[in-house]
């Protein structure tokens with residue numbers, strides 16, 4: 315742990331003012347001629363580096379040494395509901411295979427639930443060398459206590475070097491809780507993962523509003539935990555060769571939860587653009603809400619779904635669950651047609667895994683053309699009716 319130490323004797327009234335205006339997070343306030351640092355502090359270290367010399371210093375505890383050589387293998391937490399394995403878990407197993415090949419270490423799958431042995435068999439054919447199964451009636455529904463206990467038991471006994479978790483509601487609750495028990499970090503919502511030959515996992519994700527791609531490496535502690543959203547990595551096909559399945563047990567105390575699940579109700583299935591094979595995405599090139607009917611006609615003609623950029627969702631023109639991007643959904647359809655979308659990094663982060671990207675924009679320098687496979691420079695109000703006419707006539711020639 316690191317903490318900031320204020321040295322009042324080094325702070326003049328002018329120095330205090332300079333420190334207040336220096337902090338980008340508004341965490342420093344003037345107090346009794348000196349300064350005070352509030353909870354808004356993000357430990358960016360700017361006041362230490364750029365403030366008056368010696369006014370604020372950073373005190374770091376010597377890190378506890380973990381013997382990294384004790385930790386081996388890439389593990390995937392495999393989420394299931396009513397026995398059905400979540401697709402993100404299988405996507406991560408495919409990635410885990412690639413990562414583990416760099417260091418020659420094994421791939422593990424971790425599965426928990428009640429009556430989940432069929433799922434375990436499927437996982438053993440999806441790239442896992444070993445599937446560790448916690449199968450108990452107490453694990454039938456997701457309750458954070460027993461699930462975290464099972465996860466921690468697995469980490470303690472198997473000692474995986476890396477743990478990949480799907481960025482689902484369940485994964486987002488479990489990964490940080492388990493990581494905290496091992497005093498290690500979690501990198502959330504990674505968009506790329508690379509393994510170094512020394513076993514350090516480079517966890518890459520957009521940072522500072524998507525303006526940079528941060529490369530995060532956990533060099534001192536293990537396991538290296540990260541979460542990844544669905545559709546970021548391709549879904550591998552199940553193979554023939556099967557890995558070993560190992561049943562794990564927990565004590566009654568570890569399986570106990572004070573939370574009783576009285577009823578589990580299924581949410582009505584909402585339109586999920588991440589499952590669509592064809593998407594027509596609308597951006598600020600549309601002048602008014604009613605004009606989105608044009609995009610809807612194109613989506614209908616192609617048997618696809620309509621989606622949008624953040625400004626369109628924020629304006630209430632389409633619901634938030636139709637937004638693609640960093641703060642929306644990640645999609646990887648066979649075909650996506652973007653209409654009047656500039657192609658910001660935040661939007662592109664959510665769709666650049668699509669098989670075919672066709673962009674329509676009147677600005678030939680719009681960044682969307684850097685990610686698009688086909689580009690049409692023109693006014694969408696002219697291009698879309700022409701596309702519709704050709705689709706309806708079955709005339710796709712240029």
Ligand SMILES: Cc1cc2nc3c(=O)[nH]c(=O)nc-3n(C[C@H](O)[C@H](O)[C@H](O)COP(=O)(O)OP(=O)(O)OC[C@H]3O[C@@H](n4cnc5c(N)ncnc54)[C@H](O)[C@@H]3O)c2cc1C
Nearest residue numbers: 597598599623624639640641642654655656660676677694
């Ligand atoms: C932390 C953070 C997270 C964010 N998350 C997301 C996110 O998840 N998803 C997202 O989309 N954005 C996100 N944003 C916002 C993002 O930065 C952009 O502002 C947004 O993507 C721009 O949307 P747009 O392309 O629709 O609009 P603009 O950038 O305004 O682009 C409009 C495009 O339409 C073209 N155009 C105009 N008229 C026509 C016409 N008649 N015919 C053809 N083309 C035309 C223009 O040339 C232009 O290229 C985020 C921003 C931040 C800071």
Ligand code: SF4
Nearest residue numbers: 337355356358359361
């Ligand atoms: S470390 Fe950064 S956020 Fe914290 S007080 Fe200093 S300048 Fe502000």
